[in-house]
Each structure stands twice: as C-alpha cells, then as structure tokens.
Amino acid sequence: MAKVPCPYCGRLVDRLIEGQCEECYIERHPLVLVKERRLLRCKYCGAVFLGGKWVRGKRGDLGEVARRIISEKTSIRGVLEKAEVSQSDGEIVINVVVKGSPHPSIEPRSLSYVVEFEYEYDICNTCREMLSRREVALLQIRGTPRGLDDTYKKKILNIIEQELLKFKDKKIGFISEIKYLKDGLDIYTTNSNLARHLAYVLHRQFPSSIKETAKVVGVKDGRKVYHMTYSLRLVTYKPGDVVRIRGEEKRIVDIGSRHVVLYSVETGKYDQLTISELLNSEIILIGQ
Numbered sequence: 335m336a337k338v339p340c341p342y343c344g345r346l347v348d349r350l351i352e353g354q355c356e357e358c359y360i361e362r363h364p365l366v367l368v369k370e371r372r373l374l375r376c377k378y379c380g381a382v383f384l385g386g387k388w389v390r391g392k393r394g395d396l397g398e399v400a401r402r403i404i405s406e407k408t409s410i411r412g413v414l415e416k417a418e419v420s421q422s423d424g425e426i427v428i429n430v431v432v433k434g435s436p437h438p439s440i441e442p443r444s445l446s447y448v449v450e451f452e453y454e455y456d457i458c459n460t461c462r463e464m465l466s467r468r469e470v471a472l473l474q475i476r477g478t479p480r481g482l483d484d485t486y487k488k489k490i491l492n493i494i495e496q497e498l499l500k501f502k503d504k505k506i507g508f509i510s511e512i513k514y515l516k517d518g519l520d521i522y523t524t525n526s527n528l529a530r531h532l533a534y535v536l537h538r539q540f541p542s543s544i545k546e547t548a549k550v551v552g553v554k555d556g557r558k559v560y561h562m563t564y565s566l567r568l569v570t571y572k573p574g575d576v577v578r579i580r581g582e583e584k585r586i587v588d589i590g591s592r593h594v595v596l597y598s599v600e601t602g603k604y605d606q607l608t609i610s611e612l613l614n615s616e617i618i619l620i621g622q
C-alpha cells in the first residue's frame with residue numbers, strides 16, 4: 335500500500351485519520367480534558383472541595399484523593415488506570431494514566447498525562463465551625479519602652495514557627511490571624527493553651543513579663559466561653575540607656591533574661607533589679 339505523509343509531522347503512514355497520522359491525532363485529542371483548573375483547599379486542614387463536599391485525605395495526604403480530583407475536575411475518555419500526586423504546594427500536579435482511544439479506528443492504549451490544578455484557599459466548614467466555636471485567645475506582644483521593630487518581629491515569628499512545627503500533628507489548635515502593628519504583634523489562636531504556650535516560650539527567650547486576662551464572651555452548652563489575652567511585654571531597653579527610676583537617674587549597664595544591672599549616676603553605685611521589678615517600677619527613658 336502506498337504510504338502517505340502526515341501534513342503535521344511528515345511521517346509516512348498507511349493512512350490518515352481526519353487528515354493526520356495516528357500519533358498526531360492522539361496528541362491533539364487527549365483522553366483527559368480539564369473542566370476546572372481551580373481547586374478549593376482549606377488553608378487550615380488541607381481538605382479539598384470536590385463534588386459539593388470537603389474531602390480530606392488521611393493525615394492531610396492528598397494522594398488518596400487524587401483519583402477523586404481527576405474524576406470531578408476532568409472528563410476522561412477511557413478507563414482511569416492511575417492518578418498519582420507528584421507535587422502539592424501552591425498547585426497540585428497529578429500524573430494520570432488513562433486507557434482508551436480518541437478515535438474508533440485507533441486501538442485503545444494506555445496514555446500518560448500530567449494534569450495541574452491551582453489551589454484557591456478557603457476555610458472548610460469543619461474548620462470554620464471550630465474557629466467560631468472554640469475559645470479564642472490573643473497573644474499580644476509589645477515592647478517597652480521602644481516598640482518592636484521588624485528585626486524583633488521576625489525573631490519572634492521564627493520562634494513561633496519552630497514551636498508550631500513541634501506540634502504539627504497534635505491537636506493544639508492553630509493561629510487564625512496575625513496582626514502586624516507598628517509597635518508589636520497581635521497573634522490570635524483558636525486555642526488558649528496554644529497562646530499561653532507561645533507566650534511562655536517567648537517569655538523564656540526574651541527579658542519580658544506576662545499578664546493573663548480572661549473575659550467571658552458567652553455561654554456554650556452551659557459552659558462559659560472565655561476570651562483569653564496573654565500580654566507579653568518585652569524589655570527593649572539597651573545598655574547605655576539613661577532612665578529615671580523611682581526618682582533616681584540611672585544608666586542601664588546590662589540586661590539579661592532575668593535581671594537588669596543599673597548604675598546610679600548620682601551615687602556611683604551599681605544595683606540589680608529583676609525584669610518584673612523593672613517593668614513594675616515607675617520608670618522613664620530620659621536619654622541614651
């Protein structure tokens with residue numbers, strides 16, 4: 335039989351299918367067509383929204399739901415033989431194998447495709463309910479006498495991030511919001527234990543004091559619901575600062591995690607105060 339060239343790739347073939355060779359036809363008629371490229375994902379638990387429902391893989395692993403994503407978000411001509419997640423941050427990439435044929439005169443065969451979806455972040459109904467129902471707590475971090483600069487804020491957020499990694503698989507709640515203020519940070523958590531824990535971790539690392547306040551914000555199932563606030567005041571005095579403390583002018587010589595060493599300009603004597611004594615004294619920064 336005389337061979338004919340494919341007008342697309344130039345290959346010599348026995349027959350053309352709708353004006354092209356089999357290979358070109360297969361390439362131009364994929365067995366997987368993406369209907370919807372966006373995939374809603376819960377930013378807290380990693381669940382994805384499929385077929386009107388939030389679907390969670392075991393331990394947040396989307397490997398098990400890859401097949402469902404493919405069957406919901408694409409149309410397939412043939413049999414889905416394999417769906418494997420190969421990447422899942424910011425977007426999800428799924429390697430797909432489908433057995434089928436794009437044309438009656440082409441023998442069915444297994445063909446591989448790489449399908450990508452973009453995550454669009456939202457909050458699933460379970461997490462939304464948890465957020466609204468559970469005790470909410472605030473960790474308020476401020477500097478005194480100077481507000482916290484960006485370097486300080488970055489240090490604090492790094493420590494918090496390390497701490498959260500330790501609790502990754504434990505149900506201790508999560509941070510629902512971080513507000514960056516000019517002089518400090520407001521960190522909201524869904525669980526007061528988490529806020530308290532973070533407050534004490536930071537307290538151990540910085541010269542600081544903690545104050546707890548509880549406010550009743552409602553009643554749920556006969557139980558009072560509290561909004562806890564942990565105020566962490568970080569000492570931002572520096573060696574060399576001159577302060578007026580209890581009416582006396584003193585220079586700050588050294589600041590440790592528990593104590594501060596002061597030098598009295600008037601008497602020439604050194605003395606030591608605890609951080610909480612320092613913070614609870616009448617003190618003003620008068621120079622440096």
Ligand SMILES: [Zn+2]
Nearest residue numbers: 340343355358
């Ligand atoms: Zn061709």
Ligand SMILES: [Zn+2]
Nearest residue numbers: 376379458461
């Ligand atoms: Zn969720």
